[in-house]
Amino acid sequence: MTYKIERRGTPAFSAKISRRGFVKTGGALFVSLALPLRLATRALVAENSNSIDPTLPESWLEIHSDNTIVARTGRTETGVGITGYYPQTIAEELNVRPEAITLIMGDTDRTPDGGYSAGFLNGMTNVRKVAAYTYQALVGLAATHMGVPVSSLSVTDGVVTGGGKKITYGELVQGQHLELKIPMKGALPRPDPTGEVGMTSMDGLTVTGDPPMKAPKDFKVIGTSFPAGHIPDKVTGKTKWSCDVTLPGMLHARMVRPATMGSTLVSVGTFDKKQFPTAEVVRKENLLAVVSPNEWEVVQAAQSVGDSTKWTEWAGLPGSENVTKAIRAHKWVKASESKGKAGETKSALESAAKKISATYEQGYVRHAPIGPFVAVADVNSDGNVMVWTHSAQSQGLRARIAYVLSVPVEKVVVRWMDHAGQYGRTTFGGDGAEADAAILSKLTGKPVRVQWTLPEDLAWSSVSPAWVSDMTASVDRKGQIVAMHSAHYAPHMEDPRPLGALLAGMPSATSKPDAWVATEWPYDKIVNRLEEAYGMPNLAGDSAYGGLRGNIMRTPGQRQQNFALEGFINEAAATAGADPIEYRLAHTTNERLINLLRATAEAANWESRPSPHHSARRSGSTAVTGRGACIMIRSNAYWVGIAEVSLVPNTGSLKVTNFTIGCEPGKIINPRQLDRCMKSGVVMGLSEALKEEVTFDNSKVTSTDWSRYKILTMSEIPQIKVVQLSRDDKGFGGGSEAANALVPPAVAAALFDATGVRARRIPLTPKYVNSLLKA
Amino acid sequence: MATQLRLSVNGTRQTVNVDPDTPLLFVLRNELKLTGPKMGCGMAQCGACAVLLDGKEIRTCITPVSGVEGKQITTIEGLPALWAQEKGLSAAAGQGTLHPVQQAWIDEQVPQCGYCQSGMMMVAVQLLSKNPNPSVDQIKDAFTNAPPSPHLCRCGTYSAIIDAVQRAAQAMRGGAL
DSSP, X not given: OOBOOOOOSSSOOOOEEEEEEEXXXXXXXXXXXXXXXXXXXXXXHHHOTTOSOTTSSOOSEEEEXXXXXXXXXXXXXXXXXXXXXXXXXXXXXXXXXXXXXXXXXXXXXXXXXXXXXXXXXXXXXXXXHHHHHHXXXXXXXXXXHHTOOGGGXXXXXXXXXXXXXXXXXXXXXXXXXXXXEEEEEEOOOOXXXXXXXXXXXXXXXXXXXXXOOOOGGGOSSTTSOOOOTTHHHHHHTOOOBGXXXXXXXXXXXXXXOOSSTXXXXXXXXXXXXXXXXXXXXXXXTTEEEEEESSHHHHHHHHHHHHHHOEEOOOOOOOOGGGHHHHHHHSOOOOOSEEEEOHHHHXXXXXXXXXXXXXXXXXXXXXXXXSSOOEEEEEEOTTSOEEEEEOOSOHHHHXXXXXXXXXXXXXXXXXXXXXXXXXXXXXXTSOSSSHHHHHHHHXXXXXXXXXXXXXXXXXXXXXXXXXXXXEEEEEEOTTSOEEEEEEEEEEEOSOOOOOHHHHHHTOOOOOOOXXXXXXXXXXXXXXXXXXXXXXXXXXXXXXXXXXXXXXXXXXXXXXXXXXXXXXXXXXHHHHHHTOOHHHHHHTTOXXXXXXXXXXXXXXXXXXXXXXXXXXXXXXXXXXXXXXXXXXXXXXXXXXXXXXXXXXXXXXXXXXXXXXEEEEEEOBSOSOHHHXXXXXXXXXXXXXXXXXXXXXOBOSSXXXXXXXXXXXXXXXXXXXXXXXXXXXXXXXXXXXXXXXGGGGHHHHHHHHHHHHHXXXXXXXXXXXXXXXXXXXX | OOEEEEEEETTEEEEEEEOTTSBHHHIIIIISOOOSSOOOSSSSSSOTTEEEETTEEEETTSOBGGGGTTSEEEOXXXXXXXXXXXXXXXXXXXXXXXXXXXXXXXXXXXXXXXXXXXXXXXXXXXXXXHOSSOOHHHHHHHHHTSTTOOOOOSSOOHHHHHHHHHHHHHHHTTOOO
């Protein structure tokens, strides 16, 4: 049966439903892709003995005869609430209760679409359209079944009503095997050394067409605080995490890493075989590990091997105290991306009545999850590869592992499971323990579980690079900005090569070390602006394993560039003698931004006056206080941050007492989840503003435990106030990141307000603040 | 050398055959399949591996299993039974109940990635056993200043944890929420 869906005066869309057969028990509607490559893909999957259900590898959505619904997505729960808002979004368009939906995430053989988990807007739009197409098909079926026109039907909680009759979705599919094909574009990732991040199709598949979708005014589920589904099992201990995977015959592994970031192996160390009888050393080039079925035995034997292994000496790093100097010393040639008007901006700056300029910078920071990397891999003798992991980009990881092992992508299956948050480091499917595990499994012929240690993770995982930014502006006689030039310089921030492959000398692909302009320009009244981003290779990038491999981290690029931009706007406001919020309002006509600035300022009891405060001082043994603000536009969401600080100048110890954060992301899907993301973002941002910096000497990272890579503790959190504005006319915006980036500029501005001292670098440690106060 | 050791975990007696120096964390996770406690730093700096030993928090990543014989070990898997015992509920009734701390963690939607939260709930249970109505400052103190280290959360859920501890406190005092 082919069913043509009725059009409701909306843009053209098409989806075909067909009956594949009748079944004696149950019945279901499967929603899958209508892609030319579908047959080819299916054939490949069918040949793959790892595939769980080769007949239906790609269905997005399944409506079952018992009224349960299964939804599938390659994107995963990273702690920001996909297990809440995906069911909400699907339920909204299907007119069912979100509780009816089971979400299957991240497994490359059991989900259809690929894509990275930070891609909220694309992913959510996909599942919303899938649900909308399915809804149309279901009411069409119901109309035929009930002999009632579609226009007279209504659906509540999966029950179709019309013409005095009713039928459930389950009854509609009872006894049948139906398939709905919906239009798609895109492809799943493939390794590609010439591709943007060393692979193609980062964002996987996209649902196309424009099925009729509900107007926000009709939303019943979107806009409510439906609970995130992953939580109950996590608090009872039922969740099976990636660190919990055990397989028959599995070996535990601990890696023995080089003595420095560039050392190569001279001689392999030893352990006492009598003491650790089941342990074995495994090596490929500079990839060195100890394996054993017994985890405690492997920990001890690896310690012994590590202590006695000899590595070459190497010293190719500049030392973290010199890092921004090293970036400055790079021979910069051409911006990899420019935005704005180059000619007009330059001439406006040259003819300026008054010019101001400032430089901002930051050292290396890192994702630093509480759980170090862990992965299990099983490479079979027939070449099939299974990987159990927690990457935020399962399909991308699949492509990378295939590339490392030189096997076809179709041979690799990645199963996703929960683990500690990754905050962006696995977005490109690279960084992690998976390559280690796959290589060791291939070498030993057994399933291998690789557990990194914290010191190993804090030394060897990828990092969010240091950067410097130069800001210049011209202002008119009233202090209004006429032109602005920003130039951002940073090492490579998209290097997803897996460490295991680099150490073992196996293939791995990366991108060009280009940088990008991440700012979404909020100041439309500054017409003449030029933004430039310059990229350079990793620090020590020409060493054996690529040096400090740069990677994206929550709110990437924009987090750094916004510290410079918003810091500079605060400086310009002070130069003009203007209130920092009034000054921002004077530089934008954006209604959404203006509304949010006003609402957040009001919630923070913002007093309109210039900074610094008239009683600001830089010495004394009693506390001074101050407040500062900043803004951001990111992914169709508007953000305002207001920090209030207190410090005793003689100690330099800065305490953030209050933080008010405002967000307007169009229509808010889940207010409580957004509240949690906003507050936790403030905590993460404050940690970066006050404490975090990766330290290294000339040869290795030295901030390798929590006493040396310090993150915020509970006692250091401020009182956090949240302002949410939801509106129906601007679609959906991203709420799961950005909040962290609002904190450093606001805190630095508050420090200036309290002391008159401008901090143009983070972290604002007591030592650094003291040096500023005493300068 | 592997030795037979008797443990009492979540109210159940267990016998394990392991090297007595094995960290309790590995015994819980690999031998007893209690995977609530997590491997974090491995050096008692983060709290992800915390369990209760006779009602007091310990870090299992540095605790040799030989040191806990004869003591009561509680992991998050055992919190419902602990609560049932405290309230004098039958074992059957207890199985369908969550500890108020667990319920509060769900109601306040605390976990983001959730990796640290097993350890966080241990602190909450211990705190509320001594202080049925803790202030925000007392909660911050319990999660930050008790030895051997602060309990760390990288997702930044600290304010949600404070909300949840206060909600659990109210529930345990029998107050309406």
